[in-house]
Amino acid sequence: MPIEPQEERQRRGPLMTGGTPLRSLDEDELLARILPTFPEGADLVVAPGDDAAVLRTGACTVATTDTVVLGRDWLDAWSSGADIGHKVIAQNLADVAAMGARPTGVLVTLVADPDLSLEWVLDHVRGVADACAAAGVAVLGGDLSSAPSGVVMVSVTALGRLDGEPVLRSGARPGDVLAVRGSLGLADAGLRLLQAGAASRHPVAVSRQRRPEPPLEAGPEAAAAGATAMLDLSDGLLRDGGRIARASGVVVDLDPAALAGDVDALMDAVGAEAALDCVLAGGEEHSLLATFPAGSVPPGWRVLGEVRASGAGERPGILVGGRAVSHTGWDHFRNA
Amino acid sequence: MPIEPQEERQRRGPLMTGGTPLRSLDEDELLARILPTFPEGADLVVAPGDDAAVLRTGACTVATTDTVVLGRDWLDAWSSGADIGHKVIAQNLADVAAMGARPTGVLVTLVADPDLSLEWVLDHVRGVADACAAAGVAVLGGDLSSAPSGVVMVSVTALGRLDGEPVLRSGARPGDVLAVRGSLGLADAGLRLLQAGAASRHPVAVSRQRRPEPPLEAGPEAAAAGATAMLDLSDGLLRDGGRIARASGVVVDLDPAALAGDVDALMDAVGAEAALDCVLAGGEEHSLLATFPAGSVPPGWRVLGEVRASGAGERPGILVGGRAVSHTGWDHFRNA
Incomplete structure (x- = not known):
């Protein structure tokens, strides 16, 4: 209705x-x-x-x-x-x-x-x-x-x-896994629905755009569990994941199968192409993205991919299913 | 020149x-x-x-x-x-x-x-x-x-x-003295000279308006010396001194003789009436104003007046030579 x-x-x-x-x-x-x-x-x-x-x-x-x-x-x-x-x-x-x-x-x-x-x-x-x-x-x-x-x-x-050591963006190591705590793409989908005057198509996404729900307790919990790198998703999975990869000098490879459910959940509301965009590049979600040694991922976190060393001639960065995907995300002054 | x-x-x-x-x-x-x-x-x-x-x-x-x-x-x-x-x-x-x-x-x-x-x-x-x-x-x-x-x-x-106890505005007690560390009225005089296109009449005042020089080390020193109340002069001596008086429930009485030198020093540059205004109500000076038990004023601070209990029917506030002087100081939204 x-x-x-x-x-x-x-x-x-x-x-x-x-x-x-x-x-x-x-x-x-x-x-x-x-x-x-x-x-x-x-x-x-x-x-x-x-x-x-x-x-x-x-x-x-x-x-x-x-x-x-x-x-x-x-x-x-x-x-x-x-x-x-x-x-x-x-x-x-x-x-x-x-x-x-x-x-x-x-x-x-x-x-x-x-x-x-x-x-x-x-x-x-x-x-x-x-x-x-x-x-x-x-x-x-x-x-x-x-x-x-x-x-x-x-x-x-x-x-x-x-109270312990800070978790920086630069600590991801080959062999770690990348995991998220919280949703992906909802806030961006909500923004698109507001722009289209179609808020009723996905009220949860619209609500997330208006009032993000960062899993605050999960930050200290991840630190205590041995997270090697962490940030919050403010500019999208590719851009923020790429920040961890470059700061740590590693390659982060996202598993498309791990993201399929997030994309599917938005498809009816915004369409297939936009749903993929929201999940990969949607900003303002404020879920936590972190890397952990394999086997140390705490409960409540979802594994999205793996961390490996960059190959010969390969630059640190983020891949999806082994392939580069370009999304530049937001830039405040250029888009003004 | x-x-x-x-x-x-x-x-x-x-x-x-x-x-x-x-x-x-x-x-x-x-x-x-x-x-x-x-x-x-x-x-x-x-x-x-x-x-x-x-x-x-x-x-x-x-x-x-x-x-x-x-x-x-x-x-x-x-x-x-x-x-x-x-x-x-x-x-x-x-x-x-x-x-x-x-x-x-x-x-x-x-x-x-x-x-x-x-x-x-x-x-x-x-x-x-x-x-x-x-x-x-x-x-x-x-x-x-x-x-x-x-x-x-x-x-x-x-x-x-x-590292010690904070010095609040509310701790002044009858018998304390009020003292200042730093200048009075220079920043306001500098503003008036800039407004009049006459910066060269008092370059030090103009410089103080542009770049205030709060005596930062004097804050912790005053705390260690037993300051009972303290603030920085951002809205003028009367308004900020009045804040200490009201927060502490006391009367602060400024000695006009203690301010005469400050007024004299600005008279040539801005005139007698404005000089008095600058010293009593000039904002943005960022000198430190504090109360100390009599006899505990640290070196470098100048005594400007005394703190006494309010009399019967008298409200806490600031006086100059025993008399009320009205200056409301600045207000951001009303003056906008």
């Missing part, structure tokens, strides 16, 4: 414009609405509101940052403020987990047109807070800044606690 | 537009130009380039973030890319120091119109790298994102290592 636009709109949440403009509150009033909603997590010592927050840490802290911009990373028509909050937190926490660390805190910056609606901002803040609370992560602070007309961007920095 | 516009322009560095547009490089090419310039600091374990960087930490980590936007926080005509790099790093590290912590790492995000000049970006990166290297701070990572035409913003998150 196709979703009614009206219902879909209500489900999406408040619009970015209309309602109460952000400029009708001063910064302190706005912060008074926002700060109480933020979770504190287990490791917070001093909450936001002073010059800086204080977080209890261990021997090592993992840090990463990622930014989303209205019109480039999301459209108001497709994603609510809460969706964007969930998504930007998920993609940052996925990077922390992909080092083998446990996410502990985030800082969130909103730079926005003062005509942006307060309702959107509060909905967005709720999304950020919910995603952090679900992961046991503290909101350590942030910044609010006004931007030229039409500009809305959210920048997040995520911190994590690392 | 007035500075020639041509010389001033050359001294300022590359323009934001013209030259090579950012869009002519892909993200990997741009990162290859940027990443090698970043300092590693003493505490870096894994440098940027993986999913996240890894930093050696202690029992507690301090975290803060601050963003600057072209047209609101700076103008191309007044500040070079390197100036903006220095400034955004300085203001973030000042917040870390104001907790009594030692800055250890930053993450830097640039969201920019793809027509922005590559030369400006590389100049900016040099400013970031120089400011971090001077403070012994690692660049832990960042993000590059394209933005609508005309938009350039830089968002920084700074981390610091805290």
